[in-house]
Every structure is written in structure tokens, then in C-alpha cells.
Amino acid sequence: MKKIYIVTLFLITNAHAATLTxxxxxxxFKAKGKPALIxxxxxSTLLSGTxxxxxxxxxxxxxxxxxxxxxxxxxRDDHLKNKYLExxxxxxxxxxxxxxxxxxxxxxxxxxxxxxxxxEKDVSGTALLNDENMLNADFKINLAxxxxxxxxxxxxxxxxxxxxxxxxxxK
Amino acid sequence: xxxxxxxxxLLPNLSHAYVENVTHGYVNCMACHISQSGGGVLSxxxxxxxxxxxxxxxxxxxxxxxxxxxxxxxxSLKLGGNFRSIQTHLKNDNISQGKAxxxxxxxxxxxxxxxxxxxxxxxxxxxxxxxxxxxxFLSERHYISWDVNDEIKxxxxxxxxxxxxxxxxxxxxxxxxxxxxxxxxxxxxxxSKFSETDELFIAxxxxxxxxxxxxxxxxxxxxxxxxxxxxxxxLGFNYLYGESGTTxxxxxxxxxxxxxxxxxxxxxEIDYQQNFSGDTKTNLIATTNTFGYQGFKxxxxxxxxxxxxxxxxxxxxxxxxxxxxxxxxPLAHFEFQFxxxxxxxxxxxxxxxxxxxxxxxxxx
Numbered sequence: 001m002k003k004i005y006i007v008t009l010f011l012i013t014n015a016h017a018a019t020l021t022x023x024x025x026x027x028x029f030k031a032k033g034k035p036a037l038i039x040x041x042x043x044s045t046l047l048s049g050t051x052x053x054x055x056x057x058x059x060x061x062x063x064x065x066x067x068x069x070x071x072x073x074x075x076r077d078d079h080l081k082n083k084y085l086e087x088x089x090x091x092x093x094x095x096x097x098x099x100x101x102x103x104x105x106x107x108x109x110x111x112x113x114x115x116x117x118x119x120e121k122d123v124s125g126t127a128l129l130n131d132e133n134m135l136n137a138d139f140k141i142n143l144a145x146x147x148x149x150x151x152x153x154x155x156x157x158x159x160x161x162x163x164x165x166x167x168x169x170x171k
Numbered sequence: 172x173x174x175x176x177x178x179x180x181l182l183p184n185l186s187h188a189y190v191e192n193v194t195h196g197y198v199n200c201m202a203c204h205i206s207q208s209g210g211g212v213l214s215x216x217x218x219x220x221x222x223x224x225x226x227x228x229x230x231x232x233x234x235x236x237x238x239x240x241x242x243x244x245x246x247s248l249k250l251g252g253n254f255r256s257i258q259t260h261l262k263n264d265n266i267s268q269g270k271a272x273x274x275x276x277x278x279x280x281x282x283x284x285x286x287x288x289x290x291x292x293x294x295x296x297x298x299x300x301x302x303x304x305x306x307x308f309l310s311e312r313h314y315i316s317w318d319v320n321d322e323i324k325x326x327x328x329x330x331x332x333x334x335x336x337x338x339x340x341x342x343x344x345x346x347x348x349x350x351x352x353x354x355x356x357x358x359x360x361x362x363s364k365f366s367e368t369d370e371l372f373i374a375x376x377x378x379x380x381x382x383x384x385x386x387x388x389x390x391x392x393x394x395x396x397x398x399x400x401x402x403x404x405x406l407g408f409n410y411l412y413g414e415s416g417t418t419x420x421x422x423x424x425x426x427x428x429x430x431x432x433x434x435x436x437x438x439x440e441i442d443y444q445q446n447f448s449g450d451t452k453t454n455l456i457a458t459t460n461t462f463g464y465q466g467f468k469x470x471x472x473x474x475x476x477x478x479x480x481x482x483x484x485x486x487x488x489x490x491x492x493x494x495x496x497x498x499x500x501p502l503a504h505f506e507f508q509f510x511x512x513x514x515x516x517x518x519x520x521x522x523x524x525x526x527x528x529x530x531x532x533x534x535x
Contacts, residue, residue: 030402035321036203036216037367039196039402072195075223154216156202 020051020058022135025168027064033156040158042071042080049095051170056103062095062166076153084151090117095166102129110137119146129170137166190336190438191463191471194430195224198399199370200337205249205281205288207324207363208333208372211312212251212281212290213534215244222503227469235503237535252278252535255297263524273297277311278535288316290328296354311356326361329379333361333372333395334409335440336426336459339508343459344479344490345440349422350389350413357388369398376413389415403430418448434466454483469500475510489517492526506532 025047031040049062066087071077081087094115101108107128114123125139140163143150151158192203200209203217213221222235233240237250244250255275261268277294291313296304314328331337332355335345341352361374372395378388390413397407404427411422424442431437439460446453456479463473473496481488496510512526 032367033202036197036199036201037365038202039198041196041402073220073223075219154219155214156216 020170022049022168028165030163032159042069044068060097064093117146121145135170193405193428194436209337212279226500230502247283249281254533257530259528272299286318324363331356344477345457345459371396389413421445471498487517
């Protein structure tokens with residue numbers, strides 16, 4: 001009886017569904033422009049989302065307002081948002097996690113679905129939650145997979161593969 | 172004559188590259204310039220960047236195109252050119268003088284045929300009125316460049332040796348005293364290779380073959396390797412071996428452009444030279460360091476410190492200076508630069524000078 005009580009108590013304790021809210025979220029992307037190998041970086045702090053789950057297994061969604069992306073050059077932002085991402089038609093990007101396993105200070109591989117530019121595709125990368133509850137996720141996408149035309153301007157063409165970094169505090 | 176030499180040493184540059192743009196992700200020069208080592212005629216992307224990134228005001232549509240938008244480049248023909256004038260002032264115990272003159276006036280054309288670029292400038296020699304060759308015809312650059320592929324380029328002709336920071340101020344103590352001052356372009360064969368992480372230049376230099384045979388111009392071999400750091404900074408090493416008449420030299424250098432937090436940047440260079448002339452060996456050290464701020468669009472204040480000792484065995488061969496300056500790019504095509512320096516030259520005695528200059532630059 002005592003054993004059953006302890007096991008039941010253990011299960012109840014660990015069966016609490018936790019809801020983690022993302023705060024101070026930000027997204028950065030890094031792309032290369034060829035042939036001059038320029039580094040094109042963009043960022044936004046309008047990232048929000050929650051993770052729900054038990055133990056270390058979570059489901060959840062992160063949303064990004066694409067109109068808030070900033071690359072540091074106005075004309076480039078204009079082209080990015082209006083010509084390539086078409087943010088009026090597709091204002092948000094959504095990253096959907098299912099059963100992502102998050103352990104503190106343990107980098108894990110994850111798979112998620114990214115909805116961008118009206119297309120949904122599987123993406124995979126790595127995620128790390130540190131002692132300060134800062135979650136860092138890092139993955140790469142191929143622009144063509146999301147129906148995004150390869151950006152090109154005055155002889156500089158962006159490489160197909162773009163690296164995306166997601167960061168935020170989850171509590 | 173002494174005054175002229177001193178004045179020439181204090182003048183800013185005729186080249187045209189803004190290495191601070193490394194901190195915006197432009198780790199090599201080719202996004203903005205046809206020349207793989209920077210300077211000279213701009214690519215269409217470089218013109219756009221001069222308007223979108225570098226200028227305080229955007230002006231009108233098409234302003235960035237040649238001649239303020241009156242002319243358009245084509246895929247295979249790019250137009251460039253520069254007009255620079257300067258007002259200088261120099262004051263110390265011996266001299267107090269100001270001068271104003273045109274430093275540079277030229278046009279530059281780059282023409283492309285398949286993977287070949289042919290680039291040439293034509294203009295007249297600038298400088299103070301005492302300059303012996305003033306107003307003579309001058310072609311600072313003329314070369315053919317072959318894009319072997321996206322990574323490898325070969326170039327032959329007359330152009331600037333790609334040593335150290337391609338800083339827009341050739342009077343820096345790491346430039347003129349080391350042979351990289353105004354009109355130091357030479358005839359070279361150059362191999363260059365670029366990757367996402369680094370760049371390499373190897374060149375052999377035949378000197379300026381236009382000069383009379385009696386004039387001894389340096390022939391040299393040059394190696395320059397730079398590593399990109401997180402796409403926003405750069406660290407480079409270079410070596411030059413040169414021979415000129417009865418002298419030869421080894422020149423080693425380190426240079427760096429670093430993106431710092433809060434829109435600050437650092438660019439610096441340090442060089443060490445061993446010079447052999449007969450049985451005499453002279454060691455030289457030179458360094459230039461600049462801290463700048465890029466927080467105001469098109470308006471770049473900076474602090475600069477420089478040091479040169481022409482012979483490490485002799486303290487009376489030292490020059491050091493500290494300066495404050497600002498570059499302002501109000502609109503595409505227009506640049507103003509002002510710098511004030513406190514300069515100490517130690518010869519038989521220490522001479523402290525106040526040096527200042529205001530430069531105006533218009534590029535086609």
C-alpha cells in the first residue's frame with residue numbers, strides 16, 4: 001500500500017502539465033549574398049509563443065510578425081518583406097513543435113514544422129535551454145521549399161540556404 | 172621644397188574604399204567595387220549601397236547612378252571617376268600655412284566582355300601648385316581582370332598593391348612611409364581567391380614601368396591573407412618582399428577591422444619592416460589605429476592614433492600623432508572629411524604640429 005501511494009504521488013507530481021511562455025523572444029537570420037560573399041543578417045523581436053507539456057516533452061507554437069524584420073538597410077527590408085516574403089499576404093511565420101524534448105544544458109536535436117510564405121515544411125535543428133531558461137534554437141531552411149523567389153539585386157544573389165536562430169526566455 | 176614634402180605627407184588619400192563596411196557584412200570589396208581589392212569604379216550594388224547605407228539623405232530616385240542619375244550603367248559598362256579637393260592647415264614653431272588645391276580629377280571606365288573586365292582611369296595629376304607633374308596626364312589604374320570562377324580571379328596591369336588596410340587616408344603612417352602613398356600604383360600580376368571564410372592575394376610587382384629607367388622603382392612580391400570573423404569583422408596578415416636599386420626589404424603586417432558593440436568599430440594595422448641597404452640594416456615599425464562610431468547614418472566621427480619609428484635604434488626617427496575626425500556623406504556621390512591632429516616629429520629636436528584638413532570628394 002505504501003509503495004502504491006509513493007508511486008501514485010510520483011506520477012501525480014510529474015503529470016502536471018506545464019505551460020511555458022516565451023518572453024524577450026527574438027529571431028535572427030543569416031544569409032550569404034554571392035558572388036561577393038556578403039553577410040546579410042536580419043532580426044526581429046516580435047516573436048511570441050508558448051510551450052505546453054509534461055516532464056521535458058513539449059508541444060507548442062512560436063509566431064513571428066514578419067513585417068518587423070530588420071536587416072539594417074531600408075531598401076533591402078522593403079524588398080525582403082514586399083517582394084520576397086509578401087508579408088501583406090503572409091504576415092506571420094509559425095514554428096510548430098511536437099514532442100520537443102528540452103533538458104537544461106543539454107543540446108538536443110529537434111524537428112518542427114515551419115509555416116512561411118503560405119507553405120508548411122518540416123525543419124530540423126538543435127535547441128539548448130540554459131540555466132537562465134534561455135532557449136536557443138538553430139536551424140536552416142531552403143528558400144525554394146517555401147516558394148520564396150531567390151532574392152537578387154544589382155548583381156548580388158542570395159544563397160538558397162538561410163540559417164535561422166530563435167531565442168527567448170521560457171518560464 | 173621641405174614644405175611641399177611635408178604637405179604631401181599630410182594629405183589624405185586618392186583611393187576610394189571604405190573598409191568600415193566590413194562591419195555591415197561586406198567582408199570583401201567586390202560587392203561594391205569592380206576591383207577585387209577595392210577602390211575605383213563602383214558596381215551597381217556599390218552605388219545602391221552608397222545611397223541606402225552610407226548617406227545621410229537618400230535624395231531623389233536614381234541619384235546613385237553615374238552623374239547624379241543622368242547616365243545609367245549597363246551590364247557590361249560601368250562609369251566612375253573622382254574629383255577631390257582639399258584645404259589644409261599646418262602650424263608649428265617654424266611654419267603656419269594653409270593651402271587649398273585639387274587633389275584628383277579623373278574618370279574611370281570598366282568594360283566587361285564575358286568573364287573579363289577591362290578597367291582604366293584617365294585624368295590629370297593633382298596636388299599643390301609646386302607639384303612638378305601637376306596637370307600632366309595620369310592614369311592611376313589600367314588593368315585586365317579575369318573572373319576564373321566565383322572564387323578565383325586573375326589580374327594584370329597597373330593598380331594599387333593590396334597591402335594592409337585599404338584605408339581612404341594614404342597619409343597614414345602605415346601608408347606613405349611604407350611606399351603605399353599617393354600614386355604608388357604599380358604594374359602587377361595578381362592571383363586572388365575568396366571563400367565564405369577567408370581571402371588570399373598573391374602578387375608579383377614589376378614597379379612603375381612608365382617611369383624613366385634611371386628612376387629606381389621597387390619590384391616586389393606580396394602575400395595577403397585575411398580571415399573573416401562572424402561575417403562582420405576581418406583579421407589579416409601580409410608580407411611583402413621588395414627590391415629597389417641597392418636596397419631590399421621585408422615587410423610584415425597585421426591588420427584588423429572589428430565590429431564592436433553599440434555601433435562602434437575598430438580598424439588597425441601594425442607593420443614591421445627590415446630594410447637592407449648595403450651592409451646597413453634598418454628596422455621600422457608603424458601602426459595606425461582608429462576607433463569610430465557608425466550610429467549616425469552617413470556621419471562617422473572617429474579617433475585616430477598613429478606611431479612610426481623609422482629606425483628602431485634611433486629615437487629621433489619617431490613620429491606619433493593623435494587625431495579626431497569626422498566623415499560625412501550627405502548624399503550619394505558627396506563626401507566631406509575633416510581631421511585635426513596633434514603630431515609630434517622627433518628629428519634633432521621634437522616638433523609639435525597642429526595639422527588639420529578638410530576634404531571634399533565628389534564621385535561620378
